[in-house]
Amino acid sequence: MAGVTDTPYRILAHEMGCPLSFAEMVSVLGINFRNDKTLEMLTAVPEEGPIALQLFGYEPESVARAAEYVESLGLFASIDFNMGCPAPKVVKNGSGSALLKDLPRAEAILKALRKATKLPLTVKMRLGWDKDRTTALELAKIAEAAGVDAIAVHGRTREEYYSGHADWEAIARVKQAVKVPVIANGDVRTCSDLKRILEITGADGVMIGRGAQGNPWIFAQLNHYYKTGEELPPPTLKQRAEVVLRHLDMLIKFKGDYIGTREMRKHATWYTRGIPGGAMMRDAFNNACTREEFADIVDRFLLHPYNPADKAGSSVYEKALLNGGLI
Numbered sequence: 001m002a003g004v005t006d007t008p009y010r011i012l013a014h015e016m017g018c019p020l021s022f023a024e025m026v027s028v029l030g031i032n033f034r035n036d037k038t039l040e041m042l043t044a045v046p047e048e049g050p051i052a053l054q055l056f057g058y059e060p061e062s063v064a065r066a067a068e069y070v071e072s073l074g075l076f077a078s079i080d081f082n083m084g085c086p087a088p089k090v091v092k093n094g095s096g097s098a099l100l101k102d103l104p105r106a107e108a109i110l111k112a113l114r115k116a117t118k119l120p121l122t123v124k125m126r127l128g129w130d131k132d133r134t135t136a137l138e139l140a141k142i143a144e145a146a147g148v149d150a151i152a153v154h155g156r157t158r159e160e161y162y163s164g165h166a167d168w169e170a171i172a173r174v175k176q177a178v179k180v181p182v183i184a185n186g187d188v189r190t191c192s193d194l195k196r197i198l199e200i201t202g203a204d205g206v207m208i209g210r211g212a213q214g215n216p217w218i219f220a221q222l223n224h225y226y227k228t229g230e231e232l233p234p235p236t237l238k239q240r241a242e243v244v245l246r247h248l249d250m251l252i253k254f255k256g257d258y259i260g261t262r263e264m265r266k267h268a269t270w271y272t273r274g275i276p277g278g279a280m281m282r283d284a285f286n287n288a289c290t291r292e293e294f295a296d297i298v299d300r301f302l303l304h305p306y307n308p309a310d311k312a313g314s315s316v317y318e319k320a321l322l323n324g325g326l327i
Helices: 007-015 028-032 036-041 060-073 096-101 103-116 136-146 168-177 191-201 217-228 237-255 257-271 278-285 291-303 311-322
Strands: 051-056 078-083 121-126 150-154 182-185 205-207
Touching: 007 237, 028 036, 028 051, 028 060, 051 060, 060 078, 060 103, 078 096, 078 103, 096 103, 096 121, 103 121, 103 136, 121 136, 136 150, 136 168, 150 168, 168 182, 168 191, 182 191, 191 205, 191 217, 237 257, 237 291, 257 278, 257 291, 278 291
Parallel strands: 051 078, 078 121, 121 150, 150 182, 182 205
Antiparallel strands: none
């Protein structure tokens, strides 16, 4: 979730009920060389609630040294080590998913991490490199023996990236193979998804990734459903508008006008998926450069999305309003 789970979004997620959020994945080399951009990612404010910091790297000593520095900051509730990222720029250096096919190195890293930090330690993995090299069961046992406190499993191989549907049955096999808590991840976007993934995997928890893009309400919805069995209604257009502008204001506060408004473009398009006039709205957001321009787009498309005198189009928007802004 690089470029997504920064401080403004983590604040929103926490307010909506996310019990533990993850900072953007951070390079151990960037930490150890005290790279300015990397160090900017090692920040947090109390309003975010508990935060886990996710590291990636390929040298045990380097990873351990970075973990010691992270712990010394006193900002993070736990450390997560990434063995699941499929991005070529990460994999080509032997990090992320590349470790799924180098289990001796993966083991050495986890042992070094466990020795380096007293913080809770988790590992994020995929099922394997490809369908012929599914190493999740073996790696999970290695991680458990190394002393990790929990294992998160995304139900795809690196080869699959995000295609198809996550294999929840494979996550179940990992859960059955180890005694430490297992967190299921992959394709959870609705309350019915939550129910099914817990039933199928028997997992101790669920990790939400892409389903939270432009949708911090997912945490309130899933928490409420888990506790009561009842589904909350989707956010209204007004609620979407309020959160879009609040998110933008926080991005500007933490990153400045220029960077904040430009980073908000992708978030705004996610927030407004499925809304009438979506193509025009996305085009407008992707060209917005100031808060005033964003506010004008929000007003035109979300707060006043149709002209009552336009009989031809008003029925579409009225239907959208009655259905929480979705058609």
